């Protein structure tokens with residue numbers, strides 16, 4: 107059992123916690139001071155377990171350290187603790203997983219690039235607790251959280267014990283020989299795209315499987331990744347704006363085909379209204395920006411601070427409080443006292459422009475709530491800051 111000078115219970119509100127690059131338990135809630143304290147304790151736990159794992163595997167240096175986790179955005183450590191053990195509780199297991207872009211051989215010996223392939227990177231259960239089912243518990247939790255299946259995991263330099271573990275619990279026996287340190291099991295490439303080389307006739311289209319595997323045989327893989335990330339981001343922006351437009355706009359009737367349609371200034375073409383998350387056509391960030399920039403017609407939707415990032419932009423407030431031709435403030439009698447004149451009797455319709463012009467001639471004096479002309483006066487207190 108691995109005990110520490112501090113009480114581990116606050117860090118382990120549940121037996122298994124997840125830790126990512128922020129070095130905090132996924133369950134953590136606390137202020138800045140507590141955060142620093144938790145981070146330092148988690149670092150100590152991770153370093154210690156990583157060290158024990160390395161010793162257990164006969165490695166020169168640990169695969170797992172807090173520093174390495176901090177630097178890795180796509181790795182997660184699962185830690186198993188027994189909070190009842192000893193005085194301060196004990197941490198008894200560690201499982202580090204992550205995704206890797208790997209060049210691998212498939213069953214036919216062909217090279218494949220597997221993007222974001224699920225990988226088992228380090229696994230350790232304290233010697234005093236091995237072969238008690240705790241490794242399985244840790245592994246199962248990880249599979250559920252990551253939505254992975256064992257056969258789709260690549261395993262980085264597995265020990266004999268881990269090979270035995272995978273054989274016993276998941277029936278993984280037959281491996282696919284690789285040129286690197288990773289071990290794969292038959293079934294790893296078990297998707298239609300890799301088995302048949304194509305799916306629905308689209309040989310080169312990338313496929314994202316349930317495991318998050320992204321398989322492509324094309325040459326410009328890196329460009330593809332960047333492009334797809336950009337597309338996903340733009341799709342999210344467009345979907346949001348499209349949703350706003352749908353809320354505001356009445357559905358328009360089908361336009362009749364015209365030989366030469368008039369030029370209509372609209373926001374850049376929205377994506378097709380489809381529930382299917384198809385990648386949008388490539389668009390630059392500038393194009394997306396123009397949707398919310400100045401070169402646009404008056405939007406059918408209002409941009410809130412969520413869109414603009416501007417703080418507390420309020421619409422209509424200024425109009426309500428700023429003096430206009432129809433609003434006067436009498437601050438001579440009392441500094442914070444204002445008078446708003448409604449110069450047209452309520453309910454009276456404008457019958458002629460001449461009548462409307464009398465507004466400008468109205469005075470403030472009133473009797474019984476009415477001005478000399480019999481119009482309504484509305485008095486109210488106003489904030490000095492207006």
Ligand SMILES: CC(=O)SCCNC(=O)CCNC(=O)[C@H](O)C(C)(C)COP(=O)(O)OP(=O)(O)OC[C@H]1O[C@@H](n2cnc3c(N)ncnc32)[C@H](O)[C@@H]1OP(=O)(O)O
Pocket residue numbers: 159162163226227228229230231232235236237238239240241242243261262263264265266267268269270271272274
């Ligand atoms: C990518 C990598 O991380 S490689 C490094 C893997 N880690 C290590 O080798 C460190 C030392 N070993 C361990 O820490 C643990 O044995 C683990 C993590 C591999 C498995 O954790 P455990 O809690 O023991 O697993 P669990 O109890 O759920 O399963 C037991 C099975 O694992 C395998 N296993 C566990 N310990 C051993 C052992 N000492 N010798 C052989 N097989 C073992 C066996 O298949 C065992 O089943 P069995 O007892 O019926 O033979």
